[in-house]
Amino acid sequence: MTVAENLANLNAAISEACRRAGRASSDVTLIAVSKTWDEPVVRQALEAGHRLFGENRVQEAVSKWPVLKAIFPDVRVHLIGHLQTNKVAEAVSCFDLIQTVDRPKLVRVIASEQKKQKRQIECFIQVNTGEEPQKGGVAPGEAAGLVASARAAGLIVTGLMCIPPADQEPAPHFALLAKLACDVRVDYLSMGMSVDFAVAIEQGATHVRIGSAIFGRRGGTAP
Numbered sequence: 329m330t331v332a333e334n335l336a337n338l339n340a341a342i343s344e345a346c347r348r349a350g351r352a353s354s355d356v357t358l359i360a361v362s363k364t365w366d367e368p369v370v371r372q373a374l375e376a377g378h379r380l381f382g383e384n385r386v387q388e389a390v391s392k393w394p395v396l397k398a399i400f401p402d403v404r405v406h407l408i409g410h411l412q413t414n415k416v417a418e419a420v421s422c423f424d425l426i427q428t429v430d431r432p433k434l435v436r437v438i439a440s441e442q443k444k445q446k447r448q449i450e451c452f453i454q455v456n457t458g459e460e461p462q463k464g465g466v467a468p469g470e471a472a473g474l475v476a477s478a479r480a481a482g483l484i485v486t487g488l489m490c491i492p493p494a495d496q497e498p499a500p501h502f503a504l505l506a507k508l509a510c511d512v513r514v515d516y517l518s519m520g521m522s523v524d525f526a527v528a529i530e531q532g533a534t535h536v537r538i539g540s541a542i543f544g545r546r547g548g549t550a551p
């Protein structure tokens with residue numbers, strides 16, 4: 329299977345999941361997670377017409393995307409990995425949206441960097457729905473407070489994002505994120521990966537983040 333074929337199959341599977349959930353397929357956006365894959369592989373997705381990508385490391389994105397964006401100017405790249413405050417300047421200039429805003433200090437640094445660069449980007453707040461100590465994300469009980477303070481600091485918060493615990497049923501985590509999004513009045517829900525995107529769509533996902541079903545197993549050979 330080529331990357332183009334994988335994308336076509338996946339778009340069909342997303343449409344089918346939407347149909348079953350009684351949702352319009354235009355409500356769900358596919359983020360192709362291109363982390364670890366270098367330019368020739370990512371290019372196959374670009375040449376197949378795909379334009380929205382996710383990266384989890386600032387450094388990797390900075391070395392990969394400016395070149396590709398010069399060739400494909402309508403490309404958008406979201407940061408979906410943990411963001412250290414010392415990488416915020418690069419993140420604000422390189423990404424179109426940061427999905428992993430998860431603490432007050434990060435809010436402050438992003439706000440000041442946006443002013444400095446005279447550049448505003450959209451943000452999602454990452455919620456640690458499983459309250460796992462090793463994982464990023466604000467605790468569910470503190471999510472509303474963080475959204476409010478991010479907005480007060482001038483961030484454009486349009487969505488929530490979560491990564492459920494690997495060893496649990498994802499549905500209750502997705503449902504919790506959807507409820508929080510409703511409470512804090514944001515439109516977008518980034519949830520669901522290769523293995524659980526259909527469940528996420530059932531629970532209201534607007535953005536699914538999928539890597540291996542498009543590009544193959546990371547560390548393996550690309551299609």
Ligand SMILES: *Cc1c(COP(=O)(O)O)cnc(C)c1O
Pocket residue numbers: 361363384408409491521522523537538539540541
């Ligand atoms: C890697 C990654 C994905 C994609 O995972 P796959 O299993 O390859 O689909 C989605 N979200 C985040 C935050 C990731 O780091």
